[in-house]
Amino acid sequence: MNSFYFQNKVLHAESVPVSDLMGAYGSPLYIYSKSQIEFNWQQFEKSFGSHPHLICYAVKANSNLAVLNVLANLGSGFDIVSIGELERVIAAGGNPKKCVFSGVAKTEQAIQKALEYGIYCFNVESVAELDRIESVAASLKMNAPISIRVNPNVDAKTHPYISTGLTENKFGVSVEIALSLYKKTNLSDHLEVFGLDYHIGSQITDISPFLEALDKALELIARLEEEEIYLNHIDIGGGVGVTYDKETPISINDYMHSVIQKVGDLKIMVEPGRSIVGNAGIFVTKVEYLKQNELKSFAIVDGAMNDLLRPALYGSYHQAVTIEDNSKGIKDSWDIVGPVCETADFLAKSRSLTLKQGDYIALMTAGAYGFVLSSNYNSRPRVAEVMVDGSVHQLVRMRETTESLFKNEKILKNETN
């Protein structure tokens, strides 16, 4: 299924021409497809068959309330990394009892709130964090549900910035430390052993690191059973990589089939983000100027690195297309660059496109880690977000105004006045 497609050389979002959306909501714009989100989530759901499982959508990938609401209505759980994300989930109609709380720096206050909201479990990332959770739970006379995040030291063969399962990364604990944390949890009056989790990285397109990590986790689970410590679930971390350029994604069905074969009756949890929302969103931006010199041709657009950071931060590739047939423009190899005063401010490089001023360019597969990574750098209001459902479309986040950017700021009072 592809909710963004060309019909008569016009890019559509579900059944709506993207140009209609640009006319209605202005530029730049994030556009999401509701049915693509649902379809992607169902791919995970179906792959489990009757095996006990919980899909916990990784909220960090796209935390717009409308997106979370679509997933909550499907019965999804959520992987959160802050109380902000948990409160978004609740505001969007999600169930805190289906939330796992990941992240290396949980504050006392966050732990307390998470316990009060009754989350499914904490994904514990360090010895010190387990101590803190125990003392907060004790002060509330509560029992904290615990999963230990194991760092399996597996190379996910992805971009180093989004590789998380190596000893050199800040995430999780070694197998040996995990073992001691489980023993401690088992003996504690305020901690309860729930599960084991790991996450080795994102945008993974080869199944073998996933299975290698799973094998290491299962070895640890076997050692725990020897100690008579039994888990309710195994959490296999994020989802699979998506197609930005020519990548072939791992089949979710094949992956889950292999996991189910290996884990026996254990409940499986998974925390997909990118593979749920990545291809369910595009970022559309308008050509303000074309500028050519003896070396380069620049399409200067109204969207920038502050709106879509991935190309600047990871050198990521997003396919760039004009939203309508455009034979009257200039055919060239364009660098698509924004208004921000940084050379890193590019959205795409060396793209063969026919362009003229006023054209709209869509950066594809921008639904994950797109808007959420945006900022107000250069005092640029964050852009609007729209969701399409068949032929219906709705604004799901208003475009910010410049006044809203400085509403929390104050000019120093002059003492001498």
Ligand code: LLP
């Ligand atoms: N669970 C945990 C603990 C994670 O840290 C992540 C992503 C996920 C799940 C979701 O992984 P996914 O299914 O999306 O692969 N900003 C980067 C990606 C950072 C991913 C961080 N962790 C990018 O734009 O590529």
